[in-house]
Amino acid sequence: MIITTGDRPLTEVAERAERLAKQLGVPYVPRGNQSMSKLLTRCGGEEALVVLLHGVRLLRPDRPQLQFHPSMGFVRAKRILKGESDPLLEAAGMVPGDSVLDCTAGLGADALLFAVRGGEQSRVTALESSLPLYALLAAGMAHYDSGISEVDAALQRINIVNSDHVDYLRKLPDNSVDIVYFDPMFREPLEDSSGISPLRPYANSDSLSPESVTEAVRAARKAVVLKEKRGSGEFSRLGFAEQPRPGTKTSYGVITIDQ
Ligand SMILES: C[S@@+](CC[C@H](N)C(=O)[O-])C[C@H]1O[C@@H](n2cnc3c(N)ncnc32)[C@H](O)[C@@H]1O
Structure with a gap:
């Protein structure tokens, strides 16, 4: 699994994603200007947790994305x-x-x-x-x-x-x-x-x-x-x-x- 952010994240969001990656012991991959599908392919097709300002999503190629919601x-x-x-x-x-x-x-x-x-x-x-x-x-x-x-x-x-x-x-x-x-x-x-x-x-x-x-x-x-x-x-x-x-x-x- 990798952790990244949405497009052009606020510094606060990028820092939150990086902290979470450190805490979980998984790689933090800065999003840069890559499309999500390119980034997922580059990372070997594993899950990516995408940290956003008001939420978080889990993605995997060919799978429906999952968003946190109670x-x-x-x-x-x-x-x-x-x-x-x-x-x-x-x-x-x-x-x-x-x-x-x-x-x-x-x-x-x-x-x-x-x-x-x-x-x-x-x-x-x-x-x-x-x-x-x-x-x-x-x-x-x-x-x-x-x-x-x-x-x-x-x-x-x-x-x-x-x-x-x-x-x-x-x-x-x-x-x-x-x-x-x-x-x-x-x-x-x-x-x-x-x-x-x-x-x-x-x-x-x-x-x-x-x-x-x-x-x-x-x-x-x-x-x-x-x-x-x-x-x-x-x-x-x-x-x-x-x-x-x-x-x-x-x-x-x-x-x-x-x-
Ligand atoms: C049907 S879902 C639970 C839904 C949950 N009650 C809710 O309200 O959202 C079952 C969850 O239990 C997790 N799970 C299954 N076996 C487990 C185990 N041995 N230890 C911890 N979690 C487990 C699964 O990964 C899955 O996320």
Whole structure:
């Protein structure tokens, strides 16, 4: 992966891109006046993270570009702020102040919901194993302006970590986080999932391992939650009780921790 900027960047943006490259240990390639496709070819066809004044994009030749945007997460976050319920938070039994480990950050939409519900006293950590997606999320969240201060503050509170979740979970002490959440790439993709399809070329598509679930149960105080396609065999394979949600294509499965 390389990091660059848009055309004729402001000094501030070029400096931000260079800092991010240093932090991630990947090359910073000044954009100069090259077209993006020339630059991508010159850099061996890898991913390029393009830092812009008000956003960040991930590109790869022949792949649709991916832009950071909390999308449906933003709509749901606004509903939570109005005091409405949300199916994920209900399944997790989350109350303000609970700490959450989101093991599959993606574009951070679900992590945003946890951070909004959790409030200032909660700790939300979101893990992403794909370096390009981690970089997109970290750079995107740091400078995103949703126009709603509570949403922006919640985005800033999320601690994003570039790690495979099993490695991270193994190091956690027993009963050290209230809720652990998994939303892996579905075994059978939903055909009309416009939110997740653009992510797929960049994402880790491994199935969730029984070891990850065992470690999550050990580390959790209240619940471990899995999102999957409705009726997926993953729920029974991994020991989750699927919670029926009539009229939806996805379900949450829960392992409740008895203390
Ligand atoms: C379906 S997406 C998650 C979407 C996310 N819940 C959201 O709201 O945007 C799954 C993400 O988990 C990441 N992932 C898959 N396996 C992982 C692992 N073992 N450790 C960390 N991240 C993983 C993928 O790279 C992908 O970005």
